[in-house]
Amino acid sequence: MKLQAILKVLFATVSVGSLMMVGCTQQEQVSSQTQGEASPSTVEVQQKSPSTTQPTERTPDVVYVPTPPEVVDRMLKIAKVSKNDILYDLGSGDGRIPITAVQKYGVKKAVGIDIDSQRIKEANENAKKAGVTDKVQFLQQDLFKSNFSEATVVTLYLLPELNVRLRSQLFKQLKPGTRIVSHAFDMREWKPEKVEQVDGRTIYFWTIPKQIPANLR
Ligand SMILES: C[S@@+](CC[C@H](N)C(=O)[O-])C[C@H]1O[C@@H](n2cnc3c(N)ncnc32)[C@H](O)[C@@H]1O
Numbered sequence: 001m002k003l004q005a006i007l008k009v010l011f012a013t014v015s016v017g018s019l020m021m022v023g024c025t026q027q028e029q030v031s032s033q034t035q036g037e038a039s040p041s042t043v044e045v046q047q048k049s050p051s052t053t054q055p056t057e058r059t060p061d062v063v064y065v066p067t068p069p070e071v072v073d074r075m076l077k078i079a080k081v082s083k084n085d086i087l088y089d090l091g092s093g094d095g096r097i098p099i100t101a102v103q104k105y106g107v108k109k110a111v112g113i114d115i116d117s118q119r120i121k122e123a124n125e126n127a128k129k130a131g132v133t134d135k136v137q138f139l140q141q142d143l144f145k146s147n148f149s150e151a152t153v154v155t156l157y158l159l160p161e162l163n164v165r166l167r168s169q170l171f172k173q174l175k176p177g178t179r180i181v182s183h184a185f186d187m188r189e190w191k192p193e194k195v196e197q198v199d200g201r202t203i204y205f206w207t208i209p210k211q212i213p214a215n216l217r
Helices: 002-035 042-048 069-078 096-103 117-130 160-173
Strands: 086-090 109-114 136-140 153-156 179-183 194-198 201-207
Touching (some): 069 179, 069 201, 086 096, 096 117, 096 136, 109 117, 153 160
Parallel strands (some): 086 153
Antiparallel strands (some): 179 201, 194 201
8 A cells, every 4th residue: 555655646746747748738739739620510519518617526546647649549549439439538637538539530429537627627628629519528527436337438547556446347337348448557457458559658458348257356
């Protein structure tokens, strides 16, 4: 437990100190990428979806560090995301994964869940700029208390211990065949079907099995 706590603080320190600078740049990229692509229905959709947020309920389990666009793209390709899919990003940050899934891969619905009100605000703004609010939704929730059972694809960029904590919830809620992609972190005893490297980042891929293996129950 002590080691886990130290690792968590270390991850947070490194992330806030060095990666947030990268994050800011990438966030600007998402905004500028999406600005020119607003659909004619943007005004109508903006009226339908006010971006209201509540105060953040508790400290997030992991700090915000965005996934680089090329890694987002590869994650969605590995999961073979298509127009038939409903994608959930658990811990969705500025919304880049759900927004890209709709914009580039045409998923019928994408949902981002984040506990941090600031992230939800940014994600809603980015979705509006991208003109995708008719298909993208951001929910300010604790992912460990959320229901994502309708998902056919789940994306993650959390921490190893959070992935493991989430595992039983994934098995309980998701239908067999649902694809899961994780940036950077595996699921320990649940071995991935695919592992790929992109620009020095690792991406892991699993499918929910029909029968949950005994060692993972
Ligand atoms: C490393 S960032 C990943 C952001 C995004 N998925 C991406 O790949 O660009 C993790 C996100 O998880 C959120 N988060 C942390 N704990 C959470 C929890 N218990 N429930 C929901 N979101 C959480 C943080 O606020 C942060 O935005």
